[in-house]
Amino acid sequence: MNKPLHQDQLSFVTPYIKKSATKSFHTQASKNQLSDSQSIDTLFRDHWLDVCRLLHKSYGSGPPEPEDVAQEAFSQFAQMKNITEVKNPKAYIIKIAINITLKSIGKLCKVREFIIEQVDLEDVQLNEICPETILQGEQRVTAMQKAIDKLSSKQRDVLMYVRIKGQTYAQISAQTGWSIADICRQLNEAMAILESIDQQVQGTSVSAEDSVNEPDFSLPDNNTNEWKL
Known part of the structure; x- marks a missing residue:
């Protein structure tokens, strides 16, 4: 019962954490292209593993799972307007991923508190x-x-x-x-x-x-x- 909260599997919260992770990343990527032939696909190939590794090192294996968070972060970045003005896309994507993770962990904390309240611990x-x-x-x-x-x-x-x-x-x-x-x-x-x-x-x-x-x-x-x- 003393293990870190983010290791607990609270499966019913998963739909709220992943929301658009199941959308095709490449479909979203086609809507916005970076200048100098650097596409979202290129960013994905170059930085996907780095984002996943950073999340895993900082927050563990989940939930939320690093791969799902990274997918969502790239998806959100692809849907942004004026992404050509972002000077450091990788850093921006990492920032999005961290925000998603912290928000998800916050929800899990509330879920855990609710369950404990129900069993009168x-x-x-x-x-x-x-x-x-x-x-x-x-x-x-x-x-x-x-x-x-x-x-x-x-x-x-x-x-x-x-x-x-x-x-x-x-x-x-x-x-x-x-x-x-x-x-x-x-x-x-x-x-x-x-x-x-x-x-x-x-x-x-x-x-x-x-x-x-x-x-x-x-x-x-x-x-x-x-x-x-």
Whole structure:
């Protein structure tokens, strides 16, 4: 649980991190050409590995993955206007990549805080922490992450907008065109699913623990008055 946050796999956040990474880079590159025959394709070939290596060295293997961030950085650069005026394209692309990475890590931090809040790990007193408590906490966090993956796309979007980005229903409605009533309903359904999964995990843990710790007071098969110890 103490490993760096950026190493945790929170898969439901991935669509928000990659956004346009799946677009064809070469299609975007054809829209803007650098002067002196230095095209975006040339920049891509010359500096792609350097950008990936710098990101990997500075921020690790992800998420967000260095390759995806580099792809997005080159894509954003290709869509800029007046790119011929950029004196140092490589440095500018690296700056874009770093900004994308920091923004993505910030989102992951908020997601992690949200999950921990849902499993009430902050209520655990220090004197109650033991291997069993830590294991149960890890199991609940893992279950919550899997539960989020099972939400519908719309439910995940609403959850992201409200609980992670902190947007109001009105802001989400203006941005997406969804009605406020629908947004409220989707959020309530998502939270109900997450709470149900969390309760199941807690119930499973309690049942397993009780079966080990509780003595068996059932009567023996011969129906005598002796208690089974």
